[in-house]
Amino acid sequence: MSRLLHAFNASLIKRPMVTQCATSFVLFATGDILAQQAFEKKGSNHDFARSARVAFYGGAIFGPILTKWLQLLNRLQFTSPTKAVAYKVYLDQFVFTPGVVAMFFGSMTLLEGKTVNDAKVRISEAYVPTLIRNWGVFIPTQIVNFALVPTHLRFVTIGVVSLFWNAYLSSVNAKKQAQISPAYTPEHEKKIAEVA
Numbered sequence: 001m002s003r004l005l006h007a008f009n010a011s012l013i014k015r016p017m018v019t020q021c022a023t024s025f026v027l028f029a030t031g032d033i034l035a036q037q038a039f040e041k042k043g044s045n046h047d048f049a050r051s052a053r054v055a056f057y058g059g060a061i062f063g064p065i066l067t068k069w070l071q072l073l074n075r076l077q078f079t080s081p082t083k084a085v086a087y088k089v090y091l092d093q094f095v096f097t098p099g100v101v102a103m104f105f106g107s108m109t110l111l112e113g114k115t116v117n118d119a120k121v122r123i124s125e126a127y128v129p130t131l132i133r134n135w136g137v138f139i140p141t142q143i144v145n146f147a148l149v150p151t152h153l154r155f156v157t158i159g160v161v162s163l164f165w166n167a168y169l170s171s172v173n174a175k176k177q178a179q180i181s182p183a184y185t186p187e188h189e190k191k192i193a194e195v196a
Contacts, residue, residue, distance in 0.1 A: 012152045020155045021063035027159045028058025031166025053111045054170055069096055074151050085146045092142050101131050108173050122176045
């Protein structure tokens with residue numbers, strides 16, 4: 001186990017983009033599996049296509065964006081460690097995260113084969129409560145992350161906390177997906193008209 005952790009740590013330093021995207025792929029997939037099996041109790045009715053979509057989002061969309069974002073934050077210089085933590089948490093949670101939450105719901109809707117209008121509806125319904133819950137989880141996480149965790153391990157810290165957060169996101173997205181299925185067409189059309 002120690003050798004594996006050492007190899008992973010070395011890979012984070014030498015190949016951060018590939019390692020962090022692969023890590024994000026695995027953590028998003030695991031989060032969805034956790035959501036379906038532990039929270040939604042799907043058992044043998046597991047939606048493998050959903051898990052694949054979530055994993056793809058984690059590895060191909062979120063992973064690269066978060067990697068570049070953390071690299072940008074790490075390059076910023078501040079006059080004191082306290083200011084560095086305060087500004088980085090502020091930028092992460094109030095500049096970066098609002099866009100990422102919308103991107104998650106929008107991307108997942110489009111990956112399900114639905115329309116841009118469907119994505120607008122899902123974002124309008126899920127965005128605010130998800131963002132508020134995100135702040136409750138990730139503001140404290142990022143304070144600790146930026147204050148105490150070595151730079152190359154910050155992605156991993158986010159990933160570990162995100163394992164449960166991703167399970168939550170996946171469940172919320174699945175509920176919103178069910179609400180805009182064909183069975184909900186009249187209400188769905190009304191919501192599209194309101195958003196458009």
